Amino acid sequence: MLLLVDLDGVVYRGPVPIAGMPELLTERVAAGDRVVYVTNNSRWHRSQYQATLRSMGAPVGEGMLVSSARATALALASRPRPPRRTLVLGGPGLVQELRDEGLRTVAPTPAGLGQEPDAVVVGVDFSLTYRRLSTTAAAVRSGALFVATNRDPVFPLPDQLAAGAGSIVAAVATAGGREPDEVIGKPEPGLFREAARSMGMPVEDAVVIGDGLGTDIAAAHRVGARSVLMLTGVTTQAQVDAAPPAARPTWIADGPTALARILEDAAAAS
Numbered sequence: 001m002l003l004l005v006d007l008d009g010v011v012y013r014g015p016v017p018i019a020g021m022p023e024l025l026t027e028r029v030a031a032g033d034r035v036v037y038v039t040n041n042s043r044w045h046r047s048q049y050q051a052t053l054r055s056m057g058a059p060v061g062e063g064m065l066v067s068s069a070r071a072t073a074l075a076l077a078s079r080p081r082p083p084r085r086t087l088v089l090g091g092p093g094l095v096q097e098l099r100d101e102g103l104r105t106v107a108p109t110p111a112g113l114g115q116e117p118d119a120v121v122v123g124v125d126f127s128l129t130y131r132r133l134s135t136t137a138a139a140v141r142s143g144a145l146f147v148a149t150n151r152d153p154v155f156p157l158p159d160q161l162a163a164g165a166g167s168i169v170a171a172v173a174t175a176g177g178r179e180p181d182e183v184i185g186k187p188e189p190g191l192f193r194e195a196a197r198s199m200g201m202p203v204e205d206a207v208v209i210g211d212g213l214g215t216d217i218a219a220a221h222r223v224g225a226r227s228v229l230m231l232t233g234v235t236t237q238a239q240v241d242a243a244p245p246a247a248r249p250t251w252i253a254d255g256p257t258a259l260a261r262i263l264e265d266a267a268a269a270s
Ligand SMILES: [Mg+2]
Pocket: 006, 007, 008, 009, 010, 210, 211, 212, 233
């Protein structure tokens, strides 16, 4: 089976691994499952996630991590006509993911804008300034393909909620006068599609394992995949019960032990 595994709230919470998850994923890989970690976070290059996961004892390997940054790069590079130059409002991890796929990037500066980028990619940008925002919006107004890594309004830091990529995308869309042409991250289907395609497996055969009802589970429904909602993150059982039946996951697990049973049953049935 192909397992599309969300990170925060599923494999770890902040810097702390969720007890039993690294071991369970190691067992599933040994049993023949393919695991791809999928995260909306566009900040880091995949090598940085791999280092974190390895330190927690989770299985890692080539192609096993697809962030919204990586999925954006794969989606752009596989277009019939990939962009010639892409202006990036985001961090070095996002820039590197795009370059790894052979895409030429320019900075959101007057010099970058002068190179007439035909695509704009917006992710979370810790160096956001008024000038970077205004320059990116100018490229959007000039008609460049406008792609957002994701639209998460906020993301959790240990002591507060920080502004997410979606907040920056909203600013660019307002100043640029139009909405993104494409949004890659959950709940949109692009992240899961690219993750499955990178493994050469049909996305509708995947099992999505996530803690977000409106993100992971919603995206699973969009691509026709089965899903397990983990109660180890942001969603409570009461929230699942209150959701309309069509928005609920295939299975619910309160931790790795319950997840192990679900995956054994799913593997036996397929
Ligand atoms: Mg999560």
